Amino acid sequence: MVDIIKRNNVRIHGDGNKCMVMAHGFGCDQNVWRHLIKAFETEYKVVVFDYVGAGQSDLDAYDPKKYSSLDGYAEDVHEVIQTLALKDVIFIGHSVSCMIGLRAAIKYPQHFQHIIMVAPSPSYINTDDYIGGMNREDIEALFEVMDANYLGWSASMAPLIMGNPDAPELGEELAANFCATDPEIARQFARVTFFSDNRSDLQNLPVKSLTLQCSDDILAPLEVGFYIEKHTPQNTLAILNATGHCPHLSAPEETIAVIKSYLNTN
Amino acid sequence: MTHALPPNYSDLYNLSPCGLLTLEQGKIVHVNSTFLSWLQKEENDILSKEFTDLLNKGGKLYYQLFVQPLIKMHGSVKEIDLSIETDDSSFPCFFSAKGSKKPGEDLVHCAIFKVGDRKKYETELLRKKEKAEEEKKDKVQALNEIAFDQAHLARAPLANMLAIISLVKTMDISEDVDRLIDLLQTSTEQLDTQIKEIVRKTGA
Incomplete structure (x- = not known):
């Protein structure tokens, strides 16, 4: 029997009756949610986790075949929800996790109440009639920079134990390894992320959803937010003043306020 | 802890052997002469520009996906391998940065080391x-x-x-x-x- 809690390094904050599951994006781990956890843990049970291959997850559980599509990750989200027997989940995903949550909610709608998408994109690559923001060459260029920055990576970095994320005295070594992951896994996750096309799934989302669209995000330009709003039933689009791709880190107050206001009215 | 500044502080800043930049919400607000000379630009050409505008597309994406979250989460990054675009070519650099710890401030202080030779050596290796x-x-x-x-x-x-x-x-x-x-x-x-x-x- 697979230990899901250990495999995905599942952590629970707060013990409210209502429940949130927060899923990090490509390149990071559950620590990106620290501001949102603080804001919601008094009212909600907040569940965070690391995808297999990221953060403190069990690297041995990485199966290149299973994780060759977003569905492998969506299954893991469902398994986390099932293991903890969570009901009426408010799922908050960042970046690629939005589409992972969307796929999980389409397949297992009984568990989900809302899908909240932070900087989502159903497809990153431009086509004749769709603006995703990037061309294939841009993504290959990103992979090159990633490879150049993996020179110093070694397998011995992986099993460092992450302490309390609120502690200000996180060691330099730990800081340097934040978001560090096995380069082979990162490469595959990057390919799965950036070459996935989930546009045709949007129409099938059976629950209400919120899109948090940043005003200047090269990974998800404004057009993407409008596209999602147009093609997803019961979707609310909120355009943030925040720029960049990580508003939950760069503009946590605005991000939290928008999510709270959406949840109060929906 | 703040130390007393050396009397020739301005020279130290401007003629430092590495490029020095300060970003406010991602935009360049201070830049030293060394970095300007590498870019062959005047201060006014790049003040208030986004730092990521100096990077190629791969670097821009990498900065958004990895560098910025790291600075936000841990206050600093070091030895990031990036390529700075100039008008007619580009040069490889190591990018290190520290975020300001003062509340309400979104400043990032950056040091940029030109690593052309080191990069050749690395490529050779x-x-x-x-x-x-x-x-x-x-x-x-x-x-x-x-x-x-x-x-x-x-x-x-x-x-x-x-x-x-x-x-x-x-x-x-x-x-x-x-x-x-x-x-x-x-x-x-x-x-x-x-x-x-x-x-x-x-x-x-």
């Missing part, structure tokens, strides 16, 4: 590493091929020997000779097994 791996692969393959071929060549005379041994055993021979032939047969069969094993291993 990588090329050599790839070449060594390639050579090792070729060597192992060549050895396997030789072992495979030689083993096959050795099996033909062995097959003859085994056939002759069977033939001799049907002849009218003394008990002593028969025992010796049995020993010869056992040894020949063992040799045959060993060679089959070599074929199996190298032929995989």
